[in-house]
Amino acid sequence: MRPLKLVMTGFESYRDKTEINFEDLGKNGLYLIAGDTGAGKTTIFDAITFALYGSPSGTDRSVDMLRSHFADENTPTVVELEFEANGNKYKVIRNPDYERKVRRGNGTTKEPASAVLTYLSEKKDPVSGLSKVNEAVQTILNLKKDQFCRIAMIAQGSFQKLLLSDKNEKGKIFRELFHTEKYERLQSVLGDEKKETKMQLDELSMKFKDALSRIEISETDELYKDVNRIKTSGYVDGEDIRILKEFVSKDEKTLTTLLDDISKVEKEIETINKNLQIGENRKKLEEQISYSQKLFVSKEGEKSEIYKIFEAANKRAEEIPSLTKDKNLLESSLSLYEEIFNAERDLSELSTKLSENLNSKNSFVQAKIEKENEIKDLKEKFESLKNAGENIISLDAALEKNQTEKKELEEIEDRLDKLASEDSLLNLALAAFAEANAEFSRANASYTEKIQLFNLEQAGILAETLKEGMPCPVCGSIDHPHLAAKSHNAPTQKEVEDAKNLLDSISAKANKLSLDAGNKKGLVQSLVGNINDLLSKYFEGVTARDSDLAEKMNSKKKDNENACLEIKDSLCKEMEAKKLRESLEVEIPKAENEMNKISEYISKLDIAISSEKAKLEADKKNLLEKKSGLKFSDYNSAKKELERLEKVISRLNSDVEDADNAKVEYENFMAKIKGEIEGLEKELKKIPEVDVEKLTSEKNKQLNIKDSLNSQRDSMNERKGVNQESVQKIEVLLPKISSVNDRYNMISALYEVSTGTNRGQGRPSLETYVQMHCLDQINRRANLRFKTMTDNKYELRRRIEDDGSELGLDLNVKDFYTGRERNVHTLSGGEQFQASLSLALGLADEIQANSGGIKLDAMFIDEGFGTLDGDTLNKAMKALEDLSQGNKLVGIISHVDELETRIPSKIYIKKDESGISHARMVKD
Structure with missing residues (x-):
């Protein structure tokens, strides 16, 4: 893998778009990335790693820290990387999440993280999406991110730490380098499984x-x-x-x-x-027989009383026919008693109604008298209000006149206020004009003086311009024996013109102020005339300039307000009187109508009362005739007697029936008891004694x-x-x-093998064994360079203990001059640098060898060259130059001045005063 071109924008300290074309450095050799500490040298490798894998190379920075703090809302954060791998070219563009300005309107929005991989030399569709691009890059390079960072970047001080650390610290480093934590986890899992199995065994036991x-x-x-x-x-x-x-x-x-x-x-x-x-049953039968016999004897004593009651009841029943006859006679006459009862009730109701009508008549007669008095009072009050409302029109007119006067007085006050304001403005205008006029006088005197002096000195001014042989513009002479002298105080023509311009300007200003003052004076005079016209309506001989005008105005306003209150009070009383008279015009006919209705009702009551009195006398006479010859005085008495006879007859019949039933019930009970005793005695004979x-x-x-x-x-x-x-x-x-x-037993054996305790102490754990193998492989590759850099003096070896056991990861160095091994800590600083660099390069070779034969054509080395002496530096550079032979391009990150002279190709990194990084490529 080889980077071809890197473009960073808004990335870490690189705010502006920064392009680094690695193709300009050639296909092999060394180049220097130079700059002060913190200038942004290592950021270049961070950008490459971010473009490929979506995160920076180190673990001390997260993706959300990659956006440049110097970038504004319009600057994106994006990295573009073109690279070559396995003969094919690719381009990846990637950005993290960041806030950017919205495309329309104000405010910001989050730009989501994205990535796109383009195949530049193959006809394949681009790959987009974070996870898909990460997967495609890993497939192309055949390297995970941590493997890439280990072999493409030798970080400052990291391998010196590996060289000098103790075996425990080396174990942690190797666990991270070769992911041997799975073997440690296996030891832990076996240990846990052993404990858990032992607990199960103890529990079962x-x-x-x-x-x-x-x-x-x-x-x-x-x-x-x-x-x-x-x-x-x-x-x-x-x-x-x-x-x-x-x-x-x-x-x-x-x-x-x-x-x-x-x-x-x-x-x-x-x-x-x-x-x-059986014995219990016999005992119960004997007890039942004894009880029944005692009951029979007891009931025989009740016989005489039952028969005596029976006979007495039948004797009293002989009265029933006579009582029944009296009852029937009373029932037949009961209807007549009912008629008399209804007649008496109707007579009482008629009497009550007559009484009510008499009371109603008296009430209506009294109401008629009261209504007549009410009508009389209403008519008298109506007569007293016959002129009500006649003054409303005149009072309305007076009120309107009063309001007009109030408005005009208020207008006078407003105009007086405006007059006072205009007086002030007029005084200011007059003062401004007076000052401008004085200024004009001074400017005019100055101009007059300058023009007079200028005219007087024209000969001297003319003489200044004459030369011998030049004709005079006045007389034509070419000889000028006696030139007129010019006064030192004489103004120039420009000074005269400036004085004239100043005079014109001041004159225009004074004329404008004069006109303004005249306008204001005319406005004041017009206001005074208008105010005097208004004042003449209410005051005699009073003008706007009178000193006591305010006092007179206040007095006039107060009189106006008092008059207004009096008019309104009179108007209110007049309207109330008119309203009362109008209501009386309705109430008097209404009251008279009500009185007529009362009179009509009294007449109807008189007729009803006369009729009811006649009917009452007739009904009383008829009732007396019906009552004659009856045994009882009224219906209720007859009804009570009938109910008494019915109860007596019913009771006698009931007594006879109860006595007969008691006699029959007694006879049946005695027969039943006798039969039960006989049956129990027969059953008792059947049960044997026990x-x-x-x-x-x-x-x-x-x-x-x-x-x-x-x-x-x-x-x-x-x-x-x-x-x-x-x-x-x-x-x-x-x-x-x-x-x-x-x-x-099986898990215990496995655990002891994995921890190296199966045969006592002195054996490595499984993880340590794997790490020892890895360290041997790295040493084998590292020694190829270490021996070259030390002129075959040294070789790195894993330490062998005195007892011959190979238990750890500690390193020794074999000194071929002495033929002995010694601790790597005994090496000098320069020798330790050589050993560390050899280890780093050996590790990179080992990872590439174990990653499917992937070939990395570019490498970054960030080691401490500043501590090396000249000879050691030369040997280190020779090793790196050998490393860069063929197709490998090696970038050295350093700020050592000597390297700048030795390495022709350089990328200079510099931060400006704002802290923004800039990159510049130079080829000597």
Whole structure:
């Protein structure tokens, strides 16, 4: 891979569009990227890495930090890179997220990150989209970003750290370089798996011991010795399982025997219970017979009372026919009582209505009197208001005149205010004119003096221009023996003209001010005339310039306001009187109409009262005739007597019925009791006699036997359940324990191998072993250059411990002059630089070799050349020149002055005063 052209805009410290054409540097050799610290040299490699992979080369900056702080809203942040790989050319354009100005209107918007890859030498469609472009670039280069950064850029100080760090620090560096963290993760996973398997094994063993300890056994048991041995040993084999199962089986047989014994006892108890039930049934029958006999004797004593009541009720029933006859007669006459009741009610209602009409008449007569008085008062008030409203027109006219006067007085005041303002303006105009006139007088005197002096000195001025042999413009003589002398105070013609221009300007100004003052004076005089005309309507001999005019105006205004209030009050009273008179014109006819209606109603009441009185007398007479010959005084009395007769008849009938029912019920009950006693006595003869006390004693004996058997059954059942469960658990746990134990042994062995502890100390872990192999490969490639740079004096070697073990990643250097190895820390500063550079180049070679044969035709080296002496620098440059042979172009990032003289091709990076970076390519 070779970069061809890089274009940066708004990227980090490069605000302006900056183009670097790497093709101008050729296809191989060295070139220098020079500039002060912080000028932006390494940013070039950041831009290349960002264009290819979407992020900068280092880990200390994120993508959102790439936009230049110097870029304004109209400047984009974009990187374009043309590069060559495997004989084909490509172009990638990429930008991060950034804020830009909206295309229409004000404000900003976010420009989303984007990327486009174009195939310049192949007929393929461009690839767009961040992830798709990243994937395509990785496919083209066959390198991931971290691999590219390791082999394309040798960062400052990074490989000296690798050279001098201890083995633990080297382990961390190699883990990052060769991604050996997967081997460390494998060690961690195996360690976790070992712990987890050990926990599983401990848990299963605990469950096994618990199940074994829970087995219950008695010293009287046949297999006590064998089972107790198994429990004590804590170990179980196949024979032990058979013994435990046999032990559980014997418990099952014992339990079956106990269940049979319990069943026999329960049957014996059931037989006793049946005999006891026979005795209980006989006892109940005897008790029922005794109760029924006592009840029969008790009820026989009630017979005489029941028959006595029966006879008395039938005797009283003989009165029912006579009472029924009286009831029927009263029912037949009840309608007449009802007629009398209705007549009395109607008579009462008529009397009430007559009374109400008489009261209504009296009320209406009183209302008529009051209405007549009301009409009289209304007519008198109407007569007093017959002239109301006649003064409204004159009062309106007076009010309008008053308002006109008020407006004119206010207008006079407004004009007086305007007169005062115009007086001030006139005084200012007159003062300005006076000053301009004085200035004109001074300018005029100056001009007059200058023109007089100028005219007087014209001969002297003319003489100044004459020369011998030149004719005089006045007399024509060419001889000028006596030239007129010019005064030193004489003005020039320009001075005269300037004085004339100034005089004209001041004159124009004075004339304008004079005209302005005249206009203002005319306006003031016109205002005074208008004000005097208005004042003449309300004041005699008063003018606008009178000193007491304000006092007179205030007095006049106050008189106007008082007059206005008086007019309005009179007008209001006049309108109210008119409104009252108009309302009386409506109310008087209305009141008279109401009085006529009252008179008509009184007449109608008189007719109704006369009719009601006549009807009342006739109804009273008719009622007296109906009442004659009746037994009761009114309807209610007759009704109450009828209800009393009905109740007496009903009660007598009910008493007869109740007495008859009681007699029949008694006879039936006595017959029933007698029959029950006879039936119970027959049933009692069928039941045999039993000895209940003896049966009860035997039952208690059998129950005790049953309780004892049940207790034995429960204990045996519980023991059998616990033992059976424990044996089943042991059978299940044994194969699991064996399987987990096998797995634990296997994982423990793997873990010890991965950590190097399988045969005690002194062996590397799996990750360290892989890193040791990688370091050996890098050393092999690095020594090709290191030996050249040191004239075959040194070679890097991985350290071998005194006991011959190769445990770590520490480095030694083989000194071929002494034939001995020593620690790399003993190298001088320049030698350490050579070793670090060799390691870096060896790493780059190793990564390229393991990345599918990818060839990187460009490289950046950012190492500390400033610390090297001349000889060491020459050897380092020789190694780099050898590296750049063929098709490899190597860029050295440095600010060492000597390199500028040695390397002809240079890219100078410089920051201006604002901090903005600029790049310039120079080829000597």
